[in-house]
Amino acid sequence: MLDSLKKKKGKRHCEMKLGLDRRLEPCSFTSEHVWWRGIVDLVIVDGEKAWIVDYKTSKSALYADKGQLELMALATFRYFPNVKKINAGLLFVVSNNFIAETYTSDMIVKLWKKWFSNFKRMKTAYEQDIWNAHPSGLCKRHCVVVECIHNGSN
Ligand code: SF4
Numbered sequence: 001m002l003d004s005l006k007k008k009k010g011k012r013h014c015e016m017k018l019g020l021d022r023r024l025e026p027c028s029f030t031s032e033h034v035w036w037r038g039i040v041d042l043v044i045v046d047g048e049k050a051w052i053v054d055y056k057t058s059k060s061a062l063y064a065d066k067g068q069l070e071l072m073a074l075a076t077f078r079y080f081p082n083v084k085k086i087n088a089g090l091l092f093v094v095s096n097n098f099i100a101e102t103y104t105s106d107m108i109v110k111l112w113k114k115w116f117s118n119f120k121r122m123k124t125a126y127e128q129d130i131w132n133a134h135p136s137g138l139c140k141r142h143c144v145v146v147e148c149i150h151n152g153s154n
C-alpha cells in the first residue's frame with residue numbers, strides 16, 4: 001500500500017494541519033478565527049485529483065470511522081479549489097486494511113449540510129448539557145465509559 005502511495009505523482013503534504021473559519025475559508029490551524037481543525041497524515045495533490053490518507057494503529061478496521069474522511073476531504077476541497085476528485089483512505093497499519101472512499105466536488109454541498117446538521121445537534125447538547133447515549137458496535141468491548149448502561153462491562 002505504501003509503495004502504491006509512493007508511486008503517485010503530485011505534491012505531497014505530510015501531517016498537514018488544516019484550519020477553516022466560520023465561513024469555511026482556510027485559515028491557520030492556530031488562528032484566533034479558526035472554527036474547525038483537522039490534521040491529515042498524507043495529502044497528495046495532482047491537478048484536479050488528490051489523495052488523502054490517515055494512518056490508524058488500532059488492531060481492527062471493523063469500526064472504521066469514515067466520517068473523519070468526509071471532513072478531511074471537505075477541508076481539502078477548500079484548501080485546493082482546483083481539486084475535483086479525492087480518493088481517501090484509512091490505512092490500518094497493524095491489521096493491514098485499507099478503508100477507501102471517493103469524494104467528488106458535486107458532493108460538497110450535501111456533505112456540508114449533513115455536518116452542519118450534526119453540529120447543530122452537538123451545539124444543542126452542549127447548550128442544554130444533555131448527552132444521550134447512542135449505542136454502537138463500540139459499546140460491548142471498546143468503550144471506556146463504564147458508567148454507561150450500554151457498556152459491555154455492566
Ligand atoms: S457504552 Fe460507550 S459507545 Fe456505547 S452508548 Fe455508552 S458511551 Fe456510547
